[in-house]
Amino acid sequence: MPTFVYMTSCDGCGHCVDICPSDIMHIDPTYRRAYNIEPDMCWECYSCVKACPQNAIDARGYADFAPLGHSVRVRRDEEKGTISWRVKFRNGTEKNFLSPITTKPWGTGYPELKDEPAPSNEMRDSQHLYSEPKYIRMDDGDVHTLESNKLKMKLGVYY
Amino acid sequence: MFTTNHFAELSATISPSVMQAYVILMVLLVAGGTLFDVIHKQSAKYFFRKGKKSEQNAVRNVSGGEKVSLAVKTTVSDVLTSSEFCNPKRRVAHLLGMYGFVIYLIATIVMVFADPASADSPGIWPFLWAVGALMVCVGGYWFWFFIRVDVSSEGQSPFRVIRADLFILSLLASVTFGLIWAFTQSSGGGVWSMIFLGLYLIATTVLFAGVPWSKFSHMFFKPAAAYQKKVAVANGALDNLPRVADRTDPEDRDRHSMELLKDAPLNMGLGIKREQPRHY
Ligand code: SF4
Ligand code: SF4
Numbered sequence: 001m002p003t004f005v006y007m008t009s010c011d012g013c014g015h016c017v018d019i020c021p022s023d024i025m026h027i028d029p030t031y032r033r034a035y036n037i038e039p040d041m042c043w044e045c046y047s048c049v050k051a052c053p054q055n056a057i058d059a060r061g062y063a064d065f066a067p068l069g070h071s072v073r074v075r076r077d078e079e080k081g082t083i084s085w086r087v088k089f090r091n092g093t094e095k096n097f098l099s100p101i102t103t104k105p106w107g108t109g110y111p112e113l114k115d116e117p118a119p120s121n122e123m124r125d126s127q128h129l130y131s132e133p134k135y136i137r138m139d140d141g142d143v144h145t146l147e148s149n150k151l152k153m154k155l156g157v158y159y
Numbered sequence: 160m161f162t163t164n165h166f167a168e169l170s171a172t173i174s175p176s177v178m179q180a181y182v183i184l185m186v187l188l189v190a191g192g193t194l195f196d197v198i199h200k201q202s203a204k205y206f207f208r209k210g211k212k213s214e215q216n217a218v219r220n221v222s223g224g225e226k227v228s229l230a231v232k233t234t235v236s237d238v239l240t241s242s243e244f245c246n247p248k249r250r251v252a253h254l255l256g257m258y259g260f261v262i263y264l265i266a267t268i269v270m271v272f273a274d275p276a277s278a279d280s281p282g283i284w285p286f287l288w289a290v291g292a293l294m295v296c297v298g299g300y301w302f303w304f305f306i307r308v309d310v311s312s313e314g315q316s317p318f319r320v321i322r323a324d325l326f327i328l329s330l331l332a333s334v335t336f337g338l339i340w341a342f343t344q345s346s347g348g349g350v351w352s353m354i355f356l357g358l359y360l361i362a363t364t365v366l367f368a369g370v371p372w373s374k375f376s377h378m379f380f381k382p383a384a385a386y387q388k389k390v391a392v393a394n395g396a397l398d399n400l401p402r403v404a405d406r407t408d409p410e411d412r413d414r415h416s417m418e419l420l421k422d423a424p425l426n427m428g429l430g431i432k433r434e435q436p437r438h439y
Binding site: 011012013014015017018019026027029030031032051053054055071073074075077078079080081082084085086088096097098099100101102105108125 | 243244245246307308309312313315321322323399400401402403404411414416417420422423424425426427428429430431432433434436437438
């Protein structure tokens, strides 16, 4: 279900452009409003839908479950941590969903992190992921590769 | 520059009645242009259709008194303090531009129609005129060079101009040339003063005569749309959007998927709003 923008609701803040992992949310050069330049390439991650402060982005349902005339709307309250969805079918049936934004207090999602100190505000605001500076050895300088560290990949699947 | 009525001084070359006729013509052009815009784009038709739809989907009636209070709220929040903008920089720039323009406009009208021979002329108006123009410059150039979304989010050159820029550019040109004209006039006049007066008049005419092609009329229809949005929230139609869940309400709190949030704090922080979107 790729997304599309209601241009009259969009105020051109750029949050969706910023967050789209597929880089297909762009600002229309004529109207200065956002639009999905390549719905076929949409990951359907809905990051943009959830990010939009104006509720200007909708999802386009697939014809098999939501024939023409339906609408899928979402509202997110970042501070309360909730996302509410409303799917309205063309016969008037309505489905409402409520999902949490799963940001949890430190150590409750991954219990093994409980003993680690929680990240400081500065770390939260940083562009790096948790542990990134340490494990990519940023402070040592240089780019670290397997080769430069004389390491070898073992066979198997890595995550 | 801040104490003389430049329009009174100009009356040595251009008769006051010509200036007054020009101002009236500009007002008529704005009124006519806005009407043309409404008819041509059929925006009024869509606006009322949306209002009807919202009424049909309403889950409760909004009383007359409530509507009045919503109109007051719209005026205070959306119009007077530009609450629509979620980016604080855009909001400040808009407020500077808006209040600057209003002050500049009123001061211009007062100075053009004032009797320069009267005892309390020109009073504070030349000062307000210059301050208003400077406020528009600060807000407008800030917006133009740094905040505009295609510049800040798309990395476009700030010098790329499209038709949608007609309003902001003619407004900026009008106040900038107006200020330069006032400055050259107060420092001796001469040919420069006449050149900048010409540019000032051209820019101002484009600003007011360009209404059908520019976004000038957003001043009139944005408040109407903001009011309609507030009514849709009040009557429960919500423009088809779901109701925001309230985690303090037991019914919402105990819904299945909220299990995951049981022990999460009620205020989760600013999230994405912590940063301005500019990672293109
Ligand atoms: S749903 Fe995801 S991939 Fe698709 S446009 Fe939005 S952010 Fe980009
Ligand atoms: S996030 Fe929403 S309001 Fe902001 S540019 Fe994207 S669609 Fe427009």
